[in-house]
Amino acid sequence: MELKKIRSNTLFSMFFKQLLWLSAGVFIEIIIFVLLFYLGLSIGFILPADYSQNYLVQNKALISESEPFDKTLIPHTCKYGLFDFSGNYLSGDLSKAAVEDAKAFIKDSHSGDRRFFLINTVNGYCIVNYDMLAHFSSYTLDKFFPKLEVIILVLFAIIFMLIVTDCAFRFERKLKKELEPVLYEISQIQNREINLVHNNSRIKEFNDILLSLYDMKTALSQSLKKEWETEQKRKSNISAIAHDIKTPLTIIKGNSELILEEEKIADIYQFAEIINSNSDKIERYIKLLIDETKNDLKEDSAEKTNINTIITDILNESKELCKTKGIEIIISNMELDAEADVNKDLIERAVINLVRNAIEHTTFEKKIKINLKGVEKCFIVEVEDYGKGFSDEALKYAKNQFYTERTERNEEHYGIGMYFANMVAEKYNGRLSYYNKPNQTGSVVVFEIKF
Incomplete structure (x- = not known):
């Protein structure tokens, strides 16, 4: 633009x-x-400017014949001095310097730098000092x-x-x-x-600057938007990881309680192994949290992984989670001997989130069903519960981050599981869908990725 x-x-x-x-x-x-x-x-x-000179020329005779001398005949633009025939200064308004110049002028009309006009009078001379400048007519x-x-x-x-x-x-x-x-x-x-x-x-030059600034603002806007999206994604990842840590903790807690009640050493070893396995998982999750806070997490750290390995881990963790909650798990599993470049932890966390949600919502019958299958380079997991199903509102917003039907958030539910599973599905060109089972209680959530 x-x-x-x-x-x-x-x-x-x-x-x-x-x-x-x-x-x-x-x-x-x-x-x-x-x-x-x-x-x-x-x-x-x-x-x-020549007023004084012209006046003196025109009125020379009148001034010459004036007896006694009438000074009013001299224009106010001029100064005058009366001298006797010997050159002695008698009266007038000339300055001392002008008097000396006037005496020199009487002796030699070409001497001096001032403008003088000589008029012969009855008793001597009248020397008028004038200039060639304009004057106000008002005295x-x-x-x-x-x-x-x-x-x-x-x-x-x-x-x-x-x-x-x-x-x-x-x-x-x-x-x-x-x-x-x-x-x-x-x-x-x-x-x-x-x-x-x-x-x-x-102004053209300013308009060119504005065009450059507009381009800069556009680039900065995109950069800030990307920065904001990255920050939001980072916060979302932290929330999801923190949420997922609860699953192995639940398994550890459940098996710890079983150890306290169990007397057979073989079973105790089995429970301890489960605890150890889930402790490793917590350690990995905590590392992810630390990396995420440092903004060093590489989300695309995919590697060649056998789909059957992912299926096995999902089923083992699901069984342990159901066991600690006293929930029966029904598994329908189709082996998928294929490899894909995926992040194993992300997929397992996404599916376990759905299993955990199913366990929390299966209220009418204490069981859930998990169906795993592969179709034309697609890995599909269906998780079925026996609860009250999705409300009309939940059917619209269940995949939104932090959405929950509960009026208050508690330690069991934060509205992250479905959102995170949907993000992982979309990351691998798949989708997350869900619906209520027709003519019976409960709902089904379908997680699908492509590889």
């Missing part, structure tokens, strides 16, 4: 679009500043903001920075929004919270 394909852009195109927006913003800012500047010029709010504004160009440049820079910052924040928000599904996928993988939902991004 793949993520849904959606229309997406590259990081380059996204960045380029943002750059275009920035350029457009700056261009609009320039246009607005230019328009406002020319509007200020047109309405007289701003004086042009007050020009006093506080004498360098209009600097103010415009500073204001332009401030607005430019605001535009850049806004574009940066917008780009950051877009990038974060597109990164959210990527970060969400990564956090899910980190927390192993696998939710296989399609997440997409409108």
